[in-house]
């Protein structure tokens with residue numbers, strides 16, 4: 481079934497449920513609340529803000545069992561049922577706590593009322609391919625066929641700066657629509673494809689981790705680079721983007737099948753030269769891939785050993801999938817403090833296999849969650865947690881609601897060395913947060929009414945219901961560095977500007993929220 485390529489014009493016209501609200505770099509001036517001042521566009525005021533709602537976030541690793549009492553939960557959970565989040569002008573969290581204790585301290589700061597909704601840290605997607613946005617749900621193939629038939633052809637389009645910029649912008653809007661505020665994403669082999677995403681993310685002051693993909697074999701010739709060109713181009717991109725604003729660079733060899741050892745070795749050398757970059761690659765996703773890696777690298781004891789020999793297994797490595805890792809490989813991933821990005825919607829869609837989270841936990845392996853679009857089937861981390869639960873439950877590990885939240889907020893932030901910045905709503909963090917209407921769907925209200933009547937309505941049951949039934953319909957608003965970047969049509973107030981035009985042009989003016 482050949483992929484029909486939609487023109488970008490058609491693509492951009494495709495609707496998104498809510499709307500982009502505002503973009504542009506925030507003002508950085510320390511962590512004080514700051515003075516009110518006109519926005520750079522001159523429309524509306526930027527100043528400190530308060531947000532009232534049910535504030536919920538994890539502050540430490542939740543235990544695996546599901547039977548902690550609410551008192552035990554104090555160790556690793558923060559929640560303020562009638563809470564308030566105070567955000568400074570420079571987009572950091574200045575205060576957080578119970579509304580009636582905290583709000584009186586800030587009598588002059590306007591408050592947005594989100595009572596009846598949750599306020600949680602923005603989600604962190606630890607593995608996704610922005611360049612595969614258009615090929616989501618491409619039918620009936622397993623990984624290697626799917627790459628040849630769908631992924632490689634669409635990625636060829638990203639040599640054109642305009643095409644890359646258009647998809648980068650719409651990709652970010654899908655992330656915001658789904659409450660995602662940090663993303664570790666593949667680009668294509670073309671350097672311009674990485675620059676386009678850095679540029680688009682910079683316009684929102686969003687934290688993005690990406691890099692050009694390295695591939696010097698086993699892919700269409702148009703997509704190939706060489707060890708030297710990949711090294712040179714990546715080094716140039718690192719110098720241009722890494723650490724600029726909130727942008728971070730990931731050295732991104734696709735996987736062992738599409739790189740010679742010489743290329744992998746150069747990727748490792750580049751990482752050693754720029755140790756604050758990340759390594760982002762795929763590892764041990766399908767049996768067919770494993771067999772091919774064995775053929776291509778006959779001298780190595782296993783798949784991981786290829787990356788180890790190239791210097792690619794470090795505490796800054798994000799290794800996507802890890803479905804078929806041996807005990808020895810898991811122990812070595814754990815010792816290196818690398819992270820496995822678990823991508824259940826993709827693993828099920830491509831029939832790759834089931835990642836064993838409990839086994840990984842027992843070996844001390846750090847796991848985060850990735851949507852892996854376009855192999856994955858949704859940009860929603862909530863949808864992805866639903867599939868996480870099912871994939872793990874099938875293997876005897878019905879992962880609990882708080883562990884799932886941890887995996888795509890604080891846990892991911894820790895694994896990415898971003899703790900203290902994102903993944904939490906404690907004071908001093910960057911104000912990336914999502915407002916969740918946990919009763920947006922009728923079935924969620926029906927469920928709550930039943931649980932309330934039977935005494936089963938707790939934070940945990942609310943959260944679990946959200947993770948299993950939730951999706952972008954539950955995302956009321958998304959904020960990046962304290963600025964609103966998305967508000968759903970359902971939840972938008974009259975003070976909010978109309979959505980941007982579908983052309984992808986950024987809206988003028990600001991939302992006074």
Ligand SMILES: Nc1nc2[nH]cnc2c(=O)[nH]1
Pocket residue numbers: 609623627631734735762765826852855856
């Ligand atoms: N899911 C997935 N696995 C890969 N392995 C190598 N490339 C890819 C890709 O694009 N998607």
